[in-house]
Amino acid sequence: MRKGKLTPYLLVSPYIVHFLVFVVFPVAFSILLTFFKWDIISEMKFSGFANYRRLFADRLFWKALVNTLYFLSIHIPLELVVSLFLAEILNQKLKFQGLFRALFFLPVIVSGVAVTILWQQLYGYNAGLLNKFLMYIGLGKVGWLIDTKMAMPSIAIMATWKNVGLYIILFLVGLQTVPKQYYEAAELEGASHWQKFFKITLPLINPTIIMVVILSTIGGFSLFIEPYIMTGGGPLNSTLSALLYIYKQGFFYYHMGYASALGIFFALLIMAVVIIQRKYIEKRT
Amino acid sequence: MIKKTIFYFILIVSAIVFTYPFLWMFLASISPDKAIGNLVLLPSQVTLDNYRQMIAKIPIWRALLNSVIVSGLITTGVLVFGSMIGYALARLEFKGRNLIFYLIIFTMTIPFQITLIPQYILMVKLNWTDTYYALIVPYLINALGIIMFRQYFLSLPQSLIDAARIDGCGELRIIFRIIWPNSVPVILTVAILTFMTSWNEVLWPLIVIRKESLMTLPQLVTLFVVGGRAESQLGVKLASSVFLATPIVIAYAFFQKYFINSMVSTGQKE
Numbered sequence: 197m198r199k200g201k202l203t204p205y206l207l208v209s210p211y212i213v214h215f216l217v218f219v220v221f222p223v224a225f226s227i228l229l230t231f232f233k234w235d236i237i238s239e240m241k242f243s244g245f246a247n248y249r250r251l252f253a254d255r256l257f258w259k260a261l262v263n264t265l266y267f268l269s270i271h272i273p274l275e276l277v278v279s280l281f282l283a284e285i286l287n288q289k290l291k292f293q294g295l296f297r298a299l300f301f302l303p304v305i306v307s308g309v310a311v312t313i314l315w316q317q318l319y320g321y322n323a324g325l326l327n328k329f330l331m332y333i334g335l336g337k338v339g340w341l342i343d344t345k346m347a348m349p350s351i352a353i354m355a356t357w358k359n360v361g362l363y364i365i366l367f368l369v370g371l372q373t374v375p376k377q378y379y380e381a382a383e384l385e386g387a388s389h390w391q392k393f394f395k396i397t398l399p400l401i402n403p404t405i406i407m408v409v410i411l412s413t414i415g416g417f418s419l420f421i422e423p424y425i426m427t428g429g430g431p432l433n434s435t436l437s438a439l440l441y442i443y444k445q446g447f448f449y450y451h452m453g454y455a456s457a458l459g460i461f462f463a464l465l466i467m468a469v470v471i472i473q474r475k476y477i478e479k480r481t
Numbered sequence: 482m483i484k485k486t487i488f489y490f491i492l493i494v495s496a497i498v499f500t501y502p503f504l505w506m507f508l509a510s511i512s513p514d515k516a517i518g519n520l521v522l523l524p525s526q527v528t529l530d531n532y533r534q535m536i537a538k539i540p541i542w543r544a545l546l547n548s549v550i551v552s553g554l555i556t557t558g559v560l561v562f563g564s565m566i567g568y569a570l571a572r573l574e575f576k577g578r579n580l581i582f583y584l585i586i587f588t589m590t591i592p593f594q595i596t597l598i599p600q601y602i603l604m605v606k607l608n609w610t611d612t613y614y615a616l617i618v619p620y621l622i623n624a625l626g627i628i629m630f631r632q633y634f635l636s637l638p639q640s641l642i643d644a645a646r647i648d649g650c651g652e653l654r655i656i657f658r659i660i661w662p663n664s665v666p667v668i669l670t671v672a673i674l675t676f677m678t679s680w681n682e683v684l685w686p687l688i689v690i691r692k693e694s695l696m697t698l699p700q701l702v703t704l705f706v707v708g709g710r711a712e713s714q715l716g717v718k719l720a721s722s723v724f725l726a727t728p729i730v731i732a733y734a735f736f737q738k739y740f741i742n743s744m745v746s747t748g749q750k751e
C-alpha cells in the first residue's frame with residue numbers, strides 16, 4: 197500500500213491531461229479569441245468588444261436564435277405528448293411490450309445522417325411519400341421543406357420521430373416508480389382514468405418531464421446535420437440553427453473570433469436555460 | 482376488452498410509423514430510380530445497380546474501414562481509461578479525489594458549442610487536421626463513461642479486491658484481471674454507447690477532415706448527398722444511407738437491451 201501512494205494519481209492522470217488540453221485550454225482560449233479578429237492564417241488582431249457589438253447587430257444571429265426557439269416550441273410539446281401517451285399505453289401490462297419498445301427505439305440508434313436523407317425524400321414536394329399520402333386521402337400538398345413557415349416545423353417533426361423512442365423509455369421508467377396504492381386509493385374514490393392521470397401520474401413524474409425538456413433543449417441548440425443536409429439553412433434562412441450558424445462563421449468564413457463569441461453566447465444561454473429548468477424541478481418536488 | 486383492442490391498434494400503428502420509413506428506404510435502394518416514385522410496399526423490379534454506382538462513385542469501403550478504426554479505437558480508449566479512472570475514484574483513497582470527481586461532473590455540463598472553435602484551432606496548430614489523431618484523441622476520455630464505471634465499481638464487494646491484494650496483484654492487474662470479468666454489464670453498456678456515438682458523429686469529422694481517404698462513413702455519405710455528386714440519383718443516395726445505417730441496426734438486433742440501457746443512462750445524467 198505505501199509504495200502505492202502514487203498509484204491513484206497515475207490512474208487519474210489521463211483525465212487530468214485531457215481536462216487541461218481539451219477543456220481548460222479551449223474554454224480559456226475561446227474567451228480570449230472573442231476579443232480578436234482572426235482567420236487562423238494571418239496575425240491575430242485585437243478588436244476589443246467588436247465581436248460582441250457585431251453579435252447584437254447581426255440579423256442572422258437573431259434569426260438563428262429565433263429559429264432555435266421556434267424549433268423548441270414545436271418539438272418539446274409534441275414529443276412530450278407523443279412519448280407520454282405511448283409510455284402510458286405501454287405501461288398497461290400488455291403483451292409484446294418489449295417488442296413495441298424495441299421498435300419505437302429504432303430511430304434513436306440510427307445515424308442522424310441516414311434519418312435526414314430518408315426524411316428529405318419523405319418530405320419531397322412532388323414525389324415525397326407524405327404528400328402522396330395527403331393527396332391520396334384528398335388533402336392538398338404541403339411544402340414541407342420549401343415553405344419558409346413549414347421548413348422548421350418539418351425538421352422538428354422529424355427530430356421528434358427520431359428521439360421519441362428514448363423519451364418513451366424514460367417515461368416508462370418514471371411511470372414504474374409511481375406507487376400502485378395511489379391508483380388503488382383513487383379508484384376506490386371513483387376517480388376516472390383522466391383524473392388519475394392528471395392528479396397522480398403527472399405530478400409524480402414531473403422530474404422525468406423536466407429531464408426530457410432539458411435533453412431536448414440541449415438537442416435543439418445542437419441541431420446541425422438536419423438543416424445542413426436538408427435545406428442548408430434555407431429557404432431564406434428559415435432553418436438556420438444556432439450551431440449551423442457557428443459552423444458557417446467558423447469553418448466557412450473563418451471568422452474565428454466572431455464564431456467564438458457566438459459559441460460562448462449560445463453555451464451560456466444553454467447553461468442558463470438548463471439551470472432555470474433544474475431550479476424548477478427542485479421547487480416542484 | 483375493447484380498451485385492449487384499441488391499445489394494441491394504437492401500438493401497431495405507431496410501430497409502423499417508426500419502422501416503415503426504414504423499410505421503404507431499403508426497398509427504394511434496391512429499386513430502379515424510375516420506380517421509386519411509385520414504391521409503397523413491394524418493389525416492382527429489384528436491382529443492385531444503386532449499390533454498384535455508389536461503390537464506383539465514392540470510396541465507401543475505405544470510409545467503412547475508417548469508421549471501424551476510429552470508433553474501435555475510441556471505444557477501446559474509453560473502456561481502458563474510463564475503468565482506470567473510475568476505479569481510482571471508487572476504490573482508492575487519495576487527496577483530491579472529490580475534487581476530481583466534481584470536475585468530471587462539471588465538464589459534463591459544459592456545452593460543446595464553446596469548445597468547438599478552439600479545439601479545431603488546436604488541431605490546426607498540432608498539425609492534426611487530416612489525420613486519425615484529430616478524429617480519435619479528443620474522444621479517448623469520456624466523462625460519462627468514467628462516472629458509469631465509478632458507479633458500478635462502488636457496488637462490487639471489497640473482498641474481491643482484498644483477496645487480489647493479498648495475492649500481490651498491482652492495481653492495474655486488479656482492474657483488468659479481477660474487476661473487468663465482474664463488470665461485463667457496465668463494460669458492454671459503455672462500449673455500445675461510445676461506439677454508437679462515435680459511429681454516428683458527423684460534425685467533428687466535417688470540421689477536421691478534408692481528405693476523402695480519411696473520411697468516416699457519415700461524413701462521406703453527407704458530402705456525397707449534399708455535394709451534388711449523387712446528382713439527382715435518388716436510389717444511390719438512399720443506398721449510401723442504408724449502407725451507413727446497417728451496421729448499427731445489426732448490432733442493435735443483437736444487443737437491444739444494452740442499447741436501450743446505455744441511452745437511458747445518458748438521459749439520466751441530466
